[in-house]
Amino acid sequence: MVEEILEFLILGFVLGGIYALFxxxxxxxxxxxxxxxxxxxxxxxxxxYALYIAMVVLGLPPAVGLVLSTxxxxxxxLLVYPLLIAPLKKRLGRRAPGPLFLVLTLGLSALMQxxxxxxxxxxxxxxxxxxxxxIDLEFTYVSNQRVLIVVVAGxxxxxxxxxxxxxxxxxxxxxxxxxxxxxxxVGIPLGRVFTLTLGLGxxxxxxxxxxxxxxxxxxxxxxxxxxxxxxxxxxxxGLGNLLGAFVxxxxxxxxxxxxxxxxxxxxxxxxxxxxxxxVLLVRPSGLFGKKQP
Amino acid sequence: xxxxxxxxxxxxxxxxxxxxPLVWSHPFVLHIAIxxxxxxxxxxxxxxxxxxxxxxxxxxxxxxxxxAYTAAILTKxxxxxxxxxxxxxxxxxxAVGLGVxxxxxxxxxxxxxxxxxxxxxxxxxxxxxWESLTGGAFGMxxxxxxxxxxxxxxxxxxxxxxxxxxxxxxxxxVLLWITRRTEAGPAFRAxxxxxxxxxxxxxxxxxxxxxxxxxSAAFAGLSGALYAYYIQLVSPxxxxxxxxxxxxxxxxxxxxxxxxxxxxxxxLLFGITEALRFVGVVYNLIAVGAVMVVxxxxxxxxxxxxxxxxxxxxxxxxxxxxxxxxxxx
Numbered sequence: 284m285v286e287e288i289l290e291f292l293i294l295g296f297v298l299g300g301i302y303a304l305f306x307x308x309x310x311x312x313x314x315x316x317x318x319x320x321x322x323x324x325x326x327x328x329x330x331x332y333a334l335y336i337a338m339v340v341l342g343l344p345p346a347v348g349l350v351l352s353t354x355x356x357x358x359x360x361l362l363v364y365p366l367l368i369a370p371l372k373k374r375l376g377r378r379a380p381g382p383l384f385l386v387l388t389l390g391l392s393a394l395m396q397x398x399x400x401x402x403x404x405x406x407x408x409x410x411x412x413x414x415x416x417x418i419d420l421e422f423t424y425v426s427n428q429r430v431l432i433v434v435v436a437g438x439x440x441x442x443x444x445x446x447x448x449x450x451x452x453x454x455x456x457x458x459x460x461x462x463x464x465x466x467x468x469v470g471i472p473l474g475r476v477f478t479l480t481l482g483l484g485x486x487x488x489x490x491x492x493x494x495x496x497x498x499x500x501x502x503x504x505x506x507x508x509x510x511x512x513x514x515x516x517x518x519x520x521g522l523g524n525l526l527g528a529f530v531x532x533x534x535x536x537x538x539x540x541x542x543x544x545x546x547x548x549x550x551x552x553x554x555x556x557x558x559x560x561x562v563l564l565v566r567p568s569g570l571f572g573k574k575q576p
Numbered sequence: 577x578x579x580x581x582x583x584x585x586x587x588x589x590x591x592x593x594x595x596x597p598l599v600w601s602h603p604f605v606l607h608i609a610i611x612x613x614x615x616x617x618x619x620x621x622x623x624x625x626x627x628x629x630x631x632x633x634x635x636x637x638x639x640x641x642x643x644a645y646t647a648a649i650l651t652k653x654x655x656x657x658x659x660x661x662x663x664x665x666x667x668x669x670x671a672v673g674l675g676v677x678x679x680x681x682x683x684x685x686x687x688x689x690x691x692x693x694x695x696x697x698x699x700x701x702x703x704x705x706w707e708s709l710t711g712g713a714f715g716m717x718x719x720x721x722x723x724x725x726x727x728x729x730x731x732x733x734x735x736x737x738x739x740x741x742x743x744x745x746x747x748x749x750v751l752l753w754i755t756r757r758t759e760a761g762p763a764f765r766a767x768x769x770x771x772x773x774x775x776x777x778x779x780x781x782x783x784x785x786x787x788x789x790x791x792s793a794a795f796a797g798l799s800g801a802l803y804a805y806y807i808q809l810v811s812p813x814x815x816x817x818x819x820x821x822x823x824x825x826x827x828x829x830x831x832x833x834x835x836x837x838x839x840x841x842x843x844l845l846f847g848i849t850e851a852l853r854f855v856g857v858v859y860n861l862i863a864v865g866a867v868m869v870v871x872x873x874x875x876x877x878x879x880x881x882x883x884x885x886x887x888x889x890x891x892x893x894x895x896x897x898x899x900x901x902x903x904x905x
Contacts, residue, residue: 319686371873382632383872385689386828389634389821390868397861511697511817514690522686549705556694560679563691567682 286422291540297429299536300436304491305509306516306528307440308484314460314523315480318368321388323513324506325395326485330356330492331501332399335408345413349435349493356489361482367391368481369474392507399503407500432494439490440529443483447525456480460523512552515559594745597737606733610740610806612846617744618799619826619842620751620835625792626824627832628755630768631680631785632689634820635696639793641703641815643669643800645710648810652719658805659723662743665801666794673793677786684771696817703812715811722805740802747795751835754791764788768833818861825868831878841879 333352337343414427447453458466459476520527597609622636643665650661703710725732755761763784766774775781804810830841849860
């Protein structure tokens, strides 16, 4: 029993790393732009496809492939603000946006998902693992790819936190998240910060998509179910709260993994949504969220 | 333009359009027309809650799905007539809408949208996993169409069209009546524009929000029941979040917040996407995504807004004419 629990705990940590990459990106974008990126999962899928192109089609080594695919998704993410969000913001002016940004990113999600379907087809593409072999822990076997996921996700998120804390651009992002008008008045170019934030958030998703590709295969809708779950996670962590999203990701992933011992696995996905709805009933602003205005 | 002229200008093409599938009774035309009308009622129901009252639902397909399954289960396992199945779906979904509305009362904007998305996913999971009731991933079939239909397939389809048109148009009329002719309409709009101000003006926002949830869910469920009886197959995928996205796309296309805009938008967009099926199955969904993106940015009021903007231009022209007349006179 103890060994089983340990085994699922390890599984939970691996999954938690992916959830964290994904959810931190969503919550970062929300914190800075006040927009929920419904198309986040499509950037995740895009990361998987980019890695497939780099490793299988071009035959590049895994490390180079992962860096290139993440960079490619970053570049795609950079386009979102100037091409889609800025025009809508400009048209709206001072009027309340209501659901328009949600509808916009939802449309982007449908557009990207089905474009990938049209270009790549619906097959499940296999990507070779970046690392083979594994660690034998006597009671269970952990493949190196899983270890790699945890390590890369952990280091990336650490780098992101350091970047936001100490780098000039990172500080600018935090300033805009706190108060856009005040940030603008001290000379921070809002448009550039918004563009960079979307690029960074999407790149995190793209990296997650590339890391998990050898385990999950790549297909157009690979990210969408994850998007919905990541919304639940970000709500638990409090929308806009990076550390909250990270902690909530690990908790949800571990609870999900352990739940297999108690409830049938086909209900696993209900845990995140169920917890989200329960938490919102008790605390409408999430576990670690600030009070809603 | 006088009122009679306007009624004639809108009414004559509408009646002609509705009668067309009965005159040009090709089975395919009828098939498309019936489904377009079902989507139209579904889109109008979404608009009542999300466009008109401003309570964004991202899981409306959940209500549609519950309505469809209610109809299928009642007719298949209890052998009840469709004329009981449809009102039952209407009432049950209204109750579910009320149940979802209660927790949602405390939530606004993003949080509400995400909770309704979670609701839709839970409906999907239940439909997939409660095999003894819903038939699991394969869904349910063989429960028959609208009770009382017989004869050759074409005739059956024509009658189905008449039934669906009758019910969806009645639904549209009821929704329009509620929003335009009862005190609920202004209350809904006030909640959408400023909830706190609405409450300060003495509007019982709790009551009206729950009313919007209940009515919207009930009509979404009714459209689901119509779908079940016409298609005669329900599976979990009808409650997928992509279906919710599609209905929102239709509403945006038609113009949210007008009720009739989404109704019309759904018919047009469904027609367009079905036509695109001849190009390729994927392209119709790409088109839906593109329509959502382009319309939100460039035509945020949808097709209905084009008419409203025109009226604004006419008004401005009238005012200018009046001003110049006043200055010259």
